[in-house]
Amino acid sequence: MSSLPSVQKALTATADHKAEVTQVEVPKPNKGEVIIKNEWVALNPTDWKHIAFISTQGAISGCDLAGTIVSTGEGVSESLVGKRVAGLVHGGVYKDRGAFQQYTRADPSLQFIVPDNVELKDASTLGVATFTSNLALYKTLGLPTPDKPLSQPKDILIWSGATSVGQHAIQLAKLSGLRVITTASEKNHALLRSLGADEVFDYKDEQVVQKIKKATNNQLELGLDCISEKGSVELSTDSFGSNGGRLTLLLPYAQEKVRSDVKLQPVLAYTITGTEFTLFGKRYPAIPEDHEDAANWTKKLTQILASGKLKFIKTTELKGGLESIIEGFEKLSSGKVSGEKLVYNVSSL
Ligand SMILES: NC(=O)c1ccc[n+]([C@@H]2O[C@H](COP(=O)([O-])OP(=O)(O)OC[C@H]3O[C@@H](n4cnc5c(N)ncnc54)[C@H](OP(=O)(O)O)[C@@H]3O)[C@@H](O)[C@H]2O)c1
Structure with missing residues (x-):
């Protein structure tokens, strides 16, 4: 010192x-x-x-x-x-x-x-991106980590994939063997495909929910909303399949505002400090x-x-x-x- x-x-x-x-x-x-x-x-x-x-x-x-x-x-x-x-x-x-x-x-x-x-x-x-992704994907959604990937791909929606957390989470989810459906502005679609995203839609497209439902055969059960505001929670939950599922959020949101069969699971990176x-x-x-x-x-x-x-x-x-x-x-x-x-x-x- x-x-x-x-x-x-x-x-x-x-x-x-x-x-x-x-x-x-x-x-x-x-x-x-x-x-x-x-x-x-x-x-x-x-x-x-x-x-x-x-x-x-x-x-x-x-x-x-x-x-x-x-x-x-x-x-x-x-x-x-x-x-x-x-x-x-x-x-x-x-x-x-x-x-x-x-x-x-x-x-x-x-x-x-x-x-x-x-x-x-x-x-x-x-720092923030990786600890938040770990908390969201592995601790909260319980996905297998990249060292033990899924043998059969399962769909996950990563809403707003161009965010810092989104770009990192897309890649981790792919390494964990998932099929990634994501959303972003058109200008970021090629970027997100280069990170491994399987399907990319524009979150401003009025048909975005229908397109995601079609791409997932109306069976989507898992999601991470990387923006969690400006209407994204409604659009993300609406994209889930008929059986509902779990959506991890990065900002708090009232469960009563969206369908009850999609459980909202907010995470906060600061909980990792143990303080x-x-x-x-x-x-x-x-x-x-x-x-x-x-x-x-x-x-x-x-x-x-x-x-x-x-x-x-x-x-x-x-x-x-x-x-x-x-x-x-x-x-x-x-x-x-x-x-x-x-x-x-x-x-x-
Ligand atoms: N809970 C936690 O622990 C935690 C951790 C990290 C971040 N956060 C929060 O999560 C949010 C994102 O953080 P970040 O650092 O990952 O973001 P960021 O990199 O600053 O996000 C920028 C991106 O946001 C996207 N965006 C802007 N408006 C949007 C909308 N209406 N719908 C969908 N996407 C939109 C844009 O995507 P396009 O360019 O494709 O339009 C832009 O590329 C912030 O509110 C942050 O505070 C929370």
């Missing part, structure tokens, strides 16, 4: 729900933690939503990061120092952790080792099983990445300091980001 600086720049929340660049302490690892020197960070919708609606003054923004472990706390093997890792931290909530800074305090269980064939820039796009938290006034208790499941997933993910079987979402680098992340928030919140991930190099702030 002696070679690390004592202060650094970070993107933090103001009292009136804006983001600003401030100076914060370089953290020292607590028991069970590591310090990561971030090289790349990636933006997620949750980052601007936290700043706008949730974060209190001084909370450090950002969830997705990739870098190198430079220090370990009590109980963590020192052999991790020097390892290239990427993963998730619960950004926008704490004053002493968050991705949008140079040195981040992190739970090593929620960081995956980045194999040599993968660039840290690409790895930085995976209780409050969001929009609702208290979420710690879920140790989600934490353990996510920790196990990091090992599987490293293997899948090493096999070269996963493609990464297209990255667009923002230059111009942490301030440019504020511009990125504006792009994200105004819907100007399509099929790509905004990333930022923080290795020399």
Whole structure:
């Protein structure tokens, strides 16, 4: 630790729900933690939503990061120092952790080792996307993981497949032996086919529900709605077959608003932290099983990445300091980001 600086720049929340660049302490690892020197960070919708609606003054923004472990706390093997890792931290909530800074305090269980064939820039796009996909596809829908794929393909609807979560989930579902039906704007159809999607429909097409029902012989039973708003939950549930089924959501939605035979199953990536938290006034208790499941997933993910079987979402680098992340928030919140991930190099702030 002696070679690390004592202060650094970070993107933090103001009292009136804006983001600003401030100076914060370089953290020292607590028991069970590591310090990561971030090289790349990636933006997620949750980052601007936290700043706008949730974060209190001084909370450090950002969830997705990739870098190198430079220090370990009590109980963590020192052999991790020097390892290239990427993963998730619960950004926008704490004053002493968050991705949008140079040195981040992190739970090593929620960081995956980045194999040599993968660039840290690409790895930085995976934190929220991969843990959410794992929670949605494997823990909640109970699909077989890629190491034990289905022998007979089964249909799954991945609504809004061009999202960060969608692009990753499509590929995981294919590796798990499913037949993937997805939706996106026309301009993203070729991209989603290249990721393995079997059928791609335009979610703006008035006939989209009928087309999905036809493509699935009115037997669709499984779904993941990667947008979970703007009418998507109605359209997704309407696309299910006559026997109903289960639809995993990324935002909460009232079951009463849609058909009762399609069970809505919302997931929230922060439950993998194994720590209780409050969001929009609702208290979420710690879920140790989600934490353990996510920790196990990091090992599987490293293997899948090493096999070269996963493609990464297209990255667009923002230059111009942490301030440019504020511009990125504006792009994200105004819907100007399509099929790509905004990333930022923080290795020399
Ligand atoms: N619960 C959780 O733990 C969790 C985790 C991750 C994300 N989320 C939430 O999930 C949502 C997506 O996040 P993300 O990072 O994956 O998204 P993202 O990459 O920022 O999503 C961008 C995509 O959204 C699609 N889109 C925009 N309007 C749409 C509509 N009306 N219907 C269908 N698709 C639409 C666009 O697809 P086209 O370009 O094809 O039009 C665009 O490519 C956000 O609300 C985020 O906060 C929740």
